[in-house]
Amino acid sequence: MKKILPFIKIIAIVFVCAAIVFYLLKPSIQVFGFPLFDIPLKLSLIIIGGILFVRIVLDLFKGNFGADLLAALALITSFLMHEYLAGSIIVLMLLGGEFLEEYAKRKASNVLKALSNRMPNIAHIKIDEHIEEHPINHIKIGDKVVIFPHETCPVDGIVIDGHGSMDESYLTGEPYRVSKAPGSNVLSGAVNGEAVITIQAERLPKDSRYATIMKVMQDAEEKRPHMRRVGDKIGAFYAPIALLVAVLAWVLSGDPTRFLTVLVIATPCPLLIGIPIAIISAISIAARKGIIIKDPGVLENLPLCRTAIFDKTGTLTYGRPEVQNIIAFNDFTPHKIIQVAASLERYSKHPLASAILRKAKDEKLALREAQEVSEKPGSGLKGKIGDDFIWVTNRQKLIARFPDEAQFLPAQTLGLECILLVNDKVAGIFQLRDKPRADGHAFIEHLGPAHLFDKIMLVSGDRESEVKYLAEQLGITEVFASQSPEEKLHIVEDEVKKAPTLFMGDGINDAPALAVATVGLAFGQQSAVTGEAAGAVILENTLIKVDELLHLSIDLRKIVLQTAIGGMVLSLIGVGFAAFGFLTPVWGAIIQEIIDVLAILNALRLIWKSNIKTDVNEYI
Numbered sequence: 001m002k003k004i005l006p007f008i009k010i011i012a013i014v015f016v017c018a019a020i021v022f023y024l025l026k027p028s029i030q031v032f033g034f035p036l037f038d039i040p041l042k043l044s045l046i047i048i049g050g051i052l053f054v055r056i057v058l059d060l061f062k063g064n065f066g067a068d069l070l071a072a073l074a075l076i077t078s079f080l081m082h083e084y085l086a087g088s089i090i091v092l093m094l095l096g097g098e099f100l101e102e103y104a105k106r107k108a109s110n111v112l113k114a115l116s117n118r119m120p121n122i123a124h125i126k127i128d129e130h131i132e133e134h135p136i137n138h139i140k141i142g143d144k145v146v147i148f149p150h151e152t153c154p155v156d157g158i159v160i161d162g163h164g165s166m167d168e169s170y171l172t173g174e175p176y177r178v179s180k181a182p183g184s185n186v187l188s189g190a191v192n193g194e195a196v197i198t199i200q201a202e203r204l205p206k207d208s209r210y211a212t213i214m215k216v217m218q219d220a221e222e223k224r225p226h227m228r229r230v231g232d233k234i235g236a237f238y239a240p241i242a243l244l245v246a247v248l249a250w251v252l253s254g255d256p257t258r259f260l261t262v263l264v265i266a267t268p269c270p271l272l273i274g275i276p277i278a279i280i281s282a283i284s285i286a287a288r289k290g291i292i293i294k295d296p297g298v299l300e301n302l303p304l305c306r307t308a309i310f311d312k313t314g315t316l317t318y319g320r321p322e323v324q325n326i327i328a329f330n331d332f333t334p335h336k337i338i339q340v341a342a343s344l345e346r347y348s349k350h351p352l353a354s355a356i357l358r359k360a361k362d363e364k365l366a367l368r369e370a371q372e373v374s375e376k377p378g379s380g381l382k383g384k385i386g387d388d389f390i391w392v393t394n395r396q397k398l399i400a401r402f403p404d405e406a407q408f409l410p411a412q413t414l415g416l417e418c419i420l421l422v423n424d425k426v427a428g429i430f431q432l433r434d435k436p437r438a439d440g441h442a443f444i445e446h447l448g449p450a451h452l453f454d455k456i457m458l459v460s461g462d463r464e465s466e467v468k469y470l471a472e473q474l475g476i477t478e479v480f481a482s483q484s485p486e487e488k489l490h491i492v493e494d495e496v497k498k499a500p501t502l503f504m505g506d507g508i509n510d511a512p513a514l515a516v517a518t519v520g521l522a523f524g525q526q527s528a529v530t531g532e533a534a535g536a537v538i539l540e541n542t543l544i545k546v547d548e549l550l551h552l553s554i555d556l557r558k559i560v561l562q563t564a565i566g567g568m569v570l571s572l573i574g575v576g577f578a579a580f581g582f583l584t585p586v587w588g589a590i591i592q593e594i595i596d597v598l599a600i601l602n603a604l605r606l607i608w609k610s611n612i613k614t615d616v617n618e619y620i
Contacts, residue, residue, distance in 0.1 A: 011047065013044075013091075013092065013095055014040075015040035015041070015043050015044040015047075016040065016041065016044050016088045016091060016092055018040045019039075019040040019041045019044075019084075019085075019088065041084035041085060041087070041088045042079070042084055044088055044091050045075060045078065045079045045084060045087045045088065045091065046079070070239050070242055070243065070263060070266055070267055071090065071267045073243070073263050074087070074090055074260070074263040074264050074266075074267050075087050075090055075091070077259065077260045077263055078090070078260055078264065078585065081256065081257070081260050081585075083257075083260060083585045083586070085586050085589075086260070086264055086584075086585035086586045086588065086589045087589075089586070089589035089590065089593060090264060090267055090589055090592075092593075093267070093589075093592065093593050093596055119136070119152060119154065119188075119189065120136060120151065120152050120154055121135060121136065122134070122135060122136065123135070123136045123138070123139055123145055123154045123155070124145065124146040124147070124148065125138070125139065125143050125144065125145055125146075126143075126144040126145070126146050126198060127144075131146055136154040136155070136205050137205055137206070139154065139155050139201050139204065139205055140201065140204070141201055141202065141203065141204060142200060142201060143200070143201045144160065144198055144199070144200055144201075145157060145198070145199050145200075145201055146196065146197075146198050147186075147192045147196070147197050147198070147199065148192065148196055149192055149193065149194050149195065149196065150191065150192060150193075150194075151191070151192050152189060152190070152191050152192075153166070153186050153187065153188050153189065153190045153191075153192065153199070154188060154205060154208075155188050155199075155201045155202075155203060155204070155205050155208050156185075156186065156187055156188050156201070156202050156203045156208045157185075157186050157199035157200050157201045157202050157203075158183065158184065158185060158186065158199060158200050158202060159180050159181060159182050159183065159184045159185075159186060159197055159198070159199050160182055160198055160199060160200045161182065161197070161198035162180070162181075162182075162195055162196055162197035162198055163179075163180065163181045163182075163195060163197075164179075164180050164192065164193045164194065164195030164196075164197050165178060165179050165180060165193040165195075166178055166180055166186065166190040166191060166192055166193060166197075167190060167191040167193070178190075179346040179347060180197055180347065181347045181370065181373050182371075182372070182373060183347065183372065183373030183374045183375065183383070184347045184348075184373060184375075185375070186199050187208075188205070188208035188211065189208075238266075238568050242262065242263070242266035242571075242572075242575060243263075245262055245266075245575055245579055246258075246259045246262035246263050246266070246579075247259065248579070249262050249578070249579035249580075253581065255581065257584070257585065258578065258579060258581055260585050261578040261583050261584065261585045261588040262575050262578045262579055262588075264578075264585050264588040264589045264592060265571060265574040265575055265577075265578050265583065265588035265589070265591055265592045266571055266572075266574075266575050266592075267571075267592055274563040274564070274567060274596070274599040274600050274602065274603040275560050275563055275564060275603065277600060277603040277604060278556060278559045278560050278563060278603035278604075278606055279296055279299065279556065279560070281603070281604065281606035282299055282552055282553075282555075282556040282606050283296065283299075285552060285606060285612060286536075286549065286552060289545065289548055289612060290538070290539040290540040290545060291536060291537070291538055291539070291545055291548070291549050291552075292536060292537040292539065293535075293536050294534065294535055294536060294537065295535035295536070297535065298519050298521075298535040298536045298549075298553070299552070299553045299556050299557075300553075300557070301500060301518050301519050302502065302519050302549065302550060302553040303451075303550070303553050303554045303557050304500045304518075305453065305499075305500045305501060305502040305518055305519055306452065306453055306454045306455070306499040306500055306501075307453065307454065307455040307456075307457070307495045307498070307499050307500070307501040307502065308447055308453050308455070308456050308457070308501075308502045308504070309457045309458075309459055309491070309492060309495060309501060309502065309503045309504070309513075309517070310456075310457070310458055310459070310503075310504050310505070311459065311460055311488075311503075311504065311505030311506065311510050311523075312434075312458060312460035312462055312466075312467055312470055313434055313460070313462065313506075314505075314506035314523060315504055315505055315506055315523045316436060316437060316440050316444075316458065316470060316474060316543075317434040317435060317436055317437060317440075317470065318434065318435055318436075318437055319434065319506070320354060320355065320434070320435070321352055321355045321416050321432035321433060321434045321435075322355055322358070322432060322433060322434075322435055323355050323356065323358075323359040323430055323431070323432050324431050324432060324433050325430075325431040326338065326428060326429070326430055326431070327410065327428060327429040327431070328427070328428045329408075329425075329426045329427055329428060329429075330422075330425055330426065330427055332422070332427045332428055334428070335363060335365065336427075337420055337427055337428035337430075338356065338359055338360050338363055338365055339360065339365045339366070339367065339368065340368070340385060340388075340390060340420065340422065340427070341356050341360075341390075341392060341418075341420050341428075341430065342356050342357050342359070342360035342365065342367055343367045343368040343369070343370050343385055344370050344373065344381055344383045344385065344390050344392060345357055345381065345392065346367065346370075347370065347373045347375075347381075347383070348375055348381050348392075350375075350381070352416065352418050352430070352432060353381075355430075355432050356418075356430060368385050368386070369385070370383045370384065370385050370390075371383065371384045371385075372384045379397075380392055380393035380394070380397055381393075388422050388423055389422070389423055389424070390420070390421070390422060391420075391421040391424075392418055392419070392420055392421075393418070393419055393421065394417070394418060394419065395409065395417065395419060398419050398421070398426070402421075402424065402426075405421070405424075405425065405426045406426075408426070409426070409429065410429075416431070416432040416433065416434065417429055417430060417431050417432065418430050418432070433466075434466075434470075436470055436473050436474060437542070437543055439542065439543050439544060440473075440474050440543060441473065441474050441475060443543040443544075443546070443547065444456055444474050444475055444476060445475060446547075446615060450615055451550055453502075454499065455478065455495075455499075456476050456477075456478065457476070457478040457479075457480065457491075457495070458470070458471050458474075458476045458478070458479050458480070459480040459483055459488050459491055459492075459513075460480070460481055460482075460483060461482065461483050461484065461485075461488075462481060462482070463481065463482060464481035464482055466481075467479055467480075467481035467482075468481065485510075485511075485512055485513070486512070488510065488512065488513040489512040489513050489516060491513075492513040492516055492517050493516050496516065496517060496518055500518040500519075501517050501518045501519075502517060502518065502519045502520075502521065503517035503519070503520050503521070504520075504521040504522075504523055504546070505522065505523065506522060506523040510522075514534045514535075515534075519535055519536075520534040520535050520536075521534055521535070521536050521537075521538055521546065521549070522534035522536070522537045522538065523538050536549065544614055547614045547615070548612040548613075548614050551612055551613045551614060551615075552612050555606065555612075555613075556606065559602060559603060559605060559606060562602055563599045563602050563603050566598075566599065566602070567595055567596070567598075567599040570595045570598075571592065571595055574588065574591050574592065574595070
């Protein structure tokens with residue numbers, strides 16, 4: 001039915017246009033005793049009226065009594081009273097609005113299409129010593145997949161042959177290439193550099209990281225047309241009032257034409273068409289700006305939030321620690337420690353790896369070739385440089401594996417550290433600290449005066465000293481440190497009971513809190529679990545995007561209220577004239593059409609917008 005519905009709508013429009021032509025050219029022609037121009041009008045009303053009748057019956061079974069009912073009653077009544085032209089004008093109005101809504105949806109789908117077009121259809125699978133081309137859905141776990149220069153990786157895997165680099169900016173937002181060597185992890189969707197690399201598939205294509213992002217986008221697409229909450233609330237009051245006025249006009253005047261005229265002019269297309277167009281337009285703008293709206297309810301609820309709760313790492317910080325200090329052991333110099341660690345860390349995706357690589361670059365140190373690179377979960381980063389076995393790990397793993405070596409370590413002071421071992425001997429300690437975002441203080445400061453937030457909270461699983469250090473820099477007074485995911489969840493639940501609450505995080509341990517918050521925003525796309533729990537995903541690593549989303553939701557709310565309330569007020573004025581007999585059904589349909597055009601043009605203001613307002617910079 002869904003596939004043929006667009007053709008049915010087109011046929012109905014053709015019927016109505018044909019009727020108008022017949023009426024203008026040969027109004028006197030009759031067929032079987034009926035005016036020729038009446039026949040296509042009747043057909044259009046039967047087709048669209050039948051479709052609407054089925055929809056309304058289904059909605060009534062679901063307990064929905066609102067705006068759609070008036071439109072269906074107007075069509076059915078116009079048919080029964082032989083006011084075919086008035087009913088056909090309503091048909092054109094409804095169908096034209098639906099086509100506009102489809103146009104807005106297509107505009108909003110550009111990001112999803114771009115993602116879909118990015119992936120290859122064919123994979124080069126190595127079987128024995130031959131390379132064969134197969135559709136990517138034929139890839140199985142354990143298959144050897146060859147990625148040629150400048151090709152897009154079709155599946156998540158581990159490099160088993162070749163050295164090179166890949167562009168993973170589509171996922172990480174970082175504008176640099178990541179080096180790859182045997183043992184390195186590779187993400188689907190990454191674009192290969194100049195060298196041929198062979199990987200072993202670790203997941204099926206449908207379960208890969210890129211497929212997860214696509215699934216998030218598709219979920220957002222499917223939810224778009226269903227969000228009409230403000231319109232439904234208004235329609236729940238408006239529809240019974242309009243129906244009551246129509247019945248009273250008929251009963252008191254004895255003229256059933258007034259009943260029809262009231263229904264025709266009361267048909268609430270600003271609710272049925274204008275509001276979905278505004279919402280879809282807002283989601284389209286957000287997608288272009290790197291904000292994926294999974295639940296359109298985010299746009300409705302965000303302007304109402306009065307409490308903001310933030311995770312620390314990757315949310316109010318960059319998630320990019322910087323090396324603050326280096327402690328050398330066993331005749332190693334700091335320069336030597338940096339060179340050895342960076343030579344191995346360039347094959348790692350760990351956040352601390354980037355910090356050590358930046359430090360090596362700042363010191364202008366030449367990196368050495370690493371072999372047998374391995375980074376298994378829970379084992380740290382291992383490899384071989386020359387004849388030396390290198391291990392980069394943390395304090396807990398060192399204590400568990402080499403307790404004698406660990407007893408000589410100084411107490412941990414700064415927030416983060418990693419330990420370098422050469423041939424099972426501690427060679428050095430890197431002490432690191434994550435830096436707060438440059439726009440963090442201004443963003444926090446402006447939430448109260450610009451967006452009416454009453455309470456700002458920092459809730460983190462990190463150590464108290466680190467969390468308080470960040471809170472002091474950002475001006476946050478309510479701080480909760482060393483919180484488990486369960487404790488974060490309880491904090492958010494308690495705040496939601498007091499006021500609408502925004503929670504923002506980027507780690508897997510943030511997923512429960514994101515799910516229970518009034519609005520949950522996932523910062524970045526580092527975790528599939530987090531992305532699934534959040535109502536929206538901020539793909540770019542800047543708080544400016546959050547401010548853009550706040551302003552977009554405010555703009556949308558204004559336009560939705562203008563469209564809904566303005567359209568209803570104008571319609572009610574028309575209803576008054578219709579009830580007292582000053583309008584015919586045809587003129588009522590024409591006036592309602594004018595009201596609808598105004599409402600739709602107002603709703604389309606968002607899709608014509610090129611930029612989203614932000615005022616964070618005013619507080620810097």
